[in-house]
Amino acid sequence: MPNIFSVYTSGSVKARFGIATYFIKGFITVSLLIRLFFVSWEYKDVSLAVGDFLRTMITGAFFDFGTALFIALPGILYLGFMPKRLIGTLLDKVLIYVFFGLTILVLVFTFFAEITFWDEFRSRFNFIAVDYLIYTYEVVKNINESYPLPLLISGVLLITGGVLALFYKKKIFLNTFSQKPGRTERMLVVLPVVVLSSVFILFVKNEDAEWSGNRYNNEISKSGIYSFFAAFRNNRIKYDEFYTTIGEGEAFNTIRSALYSSDNRFLDNNSIRRDVVSDGVPRKPNVVFILMESMSASFMKEFGNTNNITPYLDSIASNSIFFKNLYATGTRTVRGMEAVTLCIPPTPGQSIVKRPDNHKLYTVASIFKNKGYDCNFFYGGDGYFDNMNNYFGGNGFTIYDRGRGSILSDAIETRRFNIDDIEVTFENAWGVCDEDIYNKMLTVADSQYKKGLPFFNFIMTTSNHKPYTYPAGKIDIPSGSGRDGAVKYADYALGKMLSIARARPWFKNTVFVIVADHCASSAGKDEIDVAHYHIPAVIYNLGSEKIQIEKQCSQIDLFPTLFSLLHWEYRSNFFGSNVMSSQFRERALIGTYIKLGLMKQDKVIVLSHQKKYAMYSWEKQDNSLKPQPVENSFLKEAVSWYESADHLFSNRLLKESAVKKQ
Template identity: 60%
Template sequence: MLTKFLPRKRFALLTALAVWFLAASLLLRVTFMIWQHDEISWNILDVFRTLFTGIFFDIGTVSFVLLPAVLYFSILPNRLIGSWFDKIVTYFFTVLMLFILVLTFFAEITFWDEFRTRFNFIAVDYLIYTHEVVANIKESYPLPVLIGGVLLITGLIVFVFYKRQVFRDTFSHALALKKRVIALAITVGIALVFSLGITNNQAEWSSNRYNSEISKSGIYSFFAAFRNNQMKYTEFYSSTGNDAAFDLVRQKLGSPNATFVTDKYSVHRTLTGDGMENKNVVFILVESLSAKFLGEFGNTEHITPFMDSIAQQSVCFENLYATGTRTVRGMEAVTLSIPPTPGQSIVKRPDNHNLYTVASVFRNRRYDCNFFYGGDGYFDNMNSFFGGNGFTIYDRGRGSVLSDDIRTTRHNIADSEVTFENAWGICDEDIFNKMLGVADAQYRSGKPFFNFIMTTSNHRPYTYPSGKIDIPSGKSREGAVKYTDYALRQLFRKASRKPWFRNTVFVIIADHCASSAGKDEIDLANYHIPAFIINAGTTRKVETQCSQIDIFPTLFGLFGWSYDSDFYGKDVLENGFEERFFSGTYRKLALVKKNKAMILSDQKVQHFYTWDKNTNALEPLPMDKGFLTETISFYQTADYLFTNHRLK
């Protein structure tokens, strides 16, 4: 351990800081174990490995945390030890470091509460969008109490250090050159080992995801995610030859009405149909709407009466799954109809303009395409992605501008159009009303329209206009879900009076589930989302297992359209549709076919399971090479097409 080798007197403060950090990290780890007591493995060997793996990564973390201080103590001349300069610098940075670390431990608790994981790429993203995140924290938690508690704990730690004469020892002992060199060399050595030889993935030793996550050190995980926010498929995942991969995928995507281009490294094809009519489309991507919230899927709380009613009056997808765990993944899935690529969503990546999206299909039929978002579309790069792919933007911008290469129009939602707003944006009723006004103008212009709406109300802090439903604002996720359901009812009530309503198809689908965490590698049941196609001239319950990427190909199939496609999604209603879905985290990629699941992990590792949908259990199976090759082919070709600019 680092503290064993540090000189006891001059380095007394750093020794105390290291011991405190390791003890606090251990306490946090035990807290998480108790928190997830019914999910983690309590096998004695698993418990010891969880704790000792955690301590190992904590040692690496504390070496990084203390490295600047060790450097300062090592180069400060003996004649300045205990001087006013030394005391001011030492006290100031000690208090600052303790405050940040205590605040970080609190942040880890709130992050775990939301995502059931240690810091990951989501935490990295949140650093970029400080306005939304800070406002969300202010509205979700008693910030004065939180900050006051952090200050109080920081003060208590400093007081204990003072009473134990840690500062006195630090300021009253000179330091020999040899000891300076040894202390600095050991600290730098440990930091280098953890920088170059240890990866955060090595903490993922257990088949129980909770044991692996609790084994991690939050700060170390944060910086590991910061370094690996984008991942090249062929560097991290098992791969096969591109010729064989594309041959297999083209075979899987083929259908009697599909004609592929001759380029073998492409999935581009022309689909022929006999439908000519252009129907307006209002597409609503609902924030965090898990299937389990709906009575249609067994919920008994009666929080979605409207959606439960439209489930009986629409094409209702009973067995459809999201591709990811974040809004940008849902946007990627429905607009590009592509399996999730590792690392960041394409929505957030560079060079994601002028792609072949569902808007390309609509624009080829002379539709007016629009994107509506109740917050600032700068968040999660939404404006850049949608603006760069042919949508007119309607958002609640705060002065951010689109980049120079985006040739689109952007409209700000005015204060006069807003009745309620929280950290993430205006309430669902307001964004729906904005869309209704724009649709009226589009109807008068005589152009068919494709209006894409992203809702915000079903998101922490779960606040919405008072007096709309019987659950008080800001109290629970259930209240936010019920308000969104209420807002959808109001949208349909108003839209039904419009002259364009009879020729308009509405699509409602979730971006992802409210929670995706579980004990297994990927908690597949927590990717189950509802989807409805309404006013399309037919009603049916679709029991077929399918993916979020299939929603628009199915809609185009209902329309009978002929169109070009670069999509991996298929028409679920066509004869011969093969049941399957794609799901992933930013590091794990899954292909599920009925009750079999193949999961690809970075470090070129893969696991094959049988999946029990009723219990959500994954049980290991002997590797199926054919299934593995198919999974690799889908994900490898999808990544290849984007990274090689073949989706343009």
């Protein structure tokens, strides 16, 4: 056996594996440039202290090296195991040229995608990127409408061709084909690479890059591809394995205390099942619920915006029940849907909307149906996206969407209707414009009224979403020019719908509930960006009531508050409460895919996987979190909200059958 040192200095070995060596060097170099680009992009918020900057770069280089090894491993195995007699043959050349070219093509596209993903989410690839792999139609169409796709594709092909030409000119390919070291020599290169790759795959976790209190430093320290595969592997998270727990009995006792009210009658232990009673005269209006895409509170004049992009929402906010201090539970539409329909805190991992076994749950629709309402879900895109049709269809809603032949699960029984081409005036990657979906709802509401059916119509809007396109000539901002235009069009469409509805005979007996699904952006330098959870909510046309609610509250409180205003008695399994009650305890529950937060006034505690937690004071002036000593009672309450919520879903205690049992 040849001396190992001579193997690693052997010209033939270096030449054969030169293509892998230069690939790894090139990958690390390009990744470094992208990392520096992100640092310059976020220079106002990223920590540029010498120690922090160096650690960001060094940590990043470490993850880039592991990622490069992971990507190069198949090629290195090929170079090592290819029979010596076949090295340099036509087969060898074709395989190396084709697969090397495809690898470079995919990586160049990925690097571009990292930049566009950062632009949208201020994050490396995460579970959102994993989700988007499933919904290729919407994603590809959105990319095509948001970016100059021909130019992008041309750039990717040009750069790929340039890399291949450079490798050819430097005779890297020639050396790979012309040198024929023995298999033993090649194995002494392959084996260390296999061992190192295995170490990264088995022992290096993506969260190891989260060393800083500054979220931007953490994200920039990561490698996008490594983060993607980490999210792919951890798309479901078991709460009790990864988060701090206190025991189910203590958790439920704590939550029952937090939910205590004189109108609640709790039914059992290890549960929040209760009967809600009322001494008022019940009312039974129609309810139109509008979940507005990405409608941050910061867009409204009420909260300091001077661009006049929500004139209609501003006008009805002063003529309705207006929630001024309400927070979204999460950062994605499915989180908003989960919060308003189940009135539950955000459990870690996927939203319940996307989980298996999420049919026949006890939702707000269960209460409406018990009172004889016709329940419908309206979405301007294909409800297959984010599993919306299966969730809403499996929980008692009739579906109206722009489906392209998607099929509902055999496990549910529901009606589903397509929005026909003749009903569409404008459409982009995410669906029909807001005017069109509102018009569809108005048509269905007219039919419901003629049949004498009280209705609960749930509308999910889409226009305030990249590529920010909408019908021309509606507002004074050109379509496709940016977020402000999309917000103003969404506001315009809302105003137009309500104007048309006023002429309908059912309007006087219809309450409109309007709330955002989440904010337009959610990422900042802290692990949870509190200001980017603040959303507006309005209950409109409920008699002559004009109330501005200053209490800090959550999306999960919206329907319990409405039900109280209507003086309804019902069985509740909700974590939300009536905000109007003098016994309401102010708090907001906010989270990301992994971080789970409880906020009470300016105090915030954040639970993380690996059973970690941290407490902060929120400085509203600069939207920063300042570390504080952990208060045990605060920690106990935070853990209780999330541990009990996870317990209910995991043990099928959110099912209608479990809630309704006597």
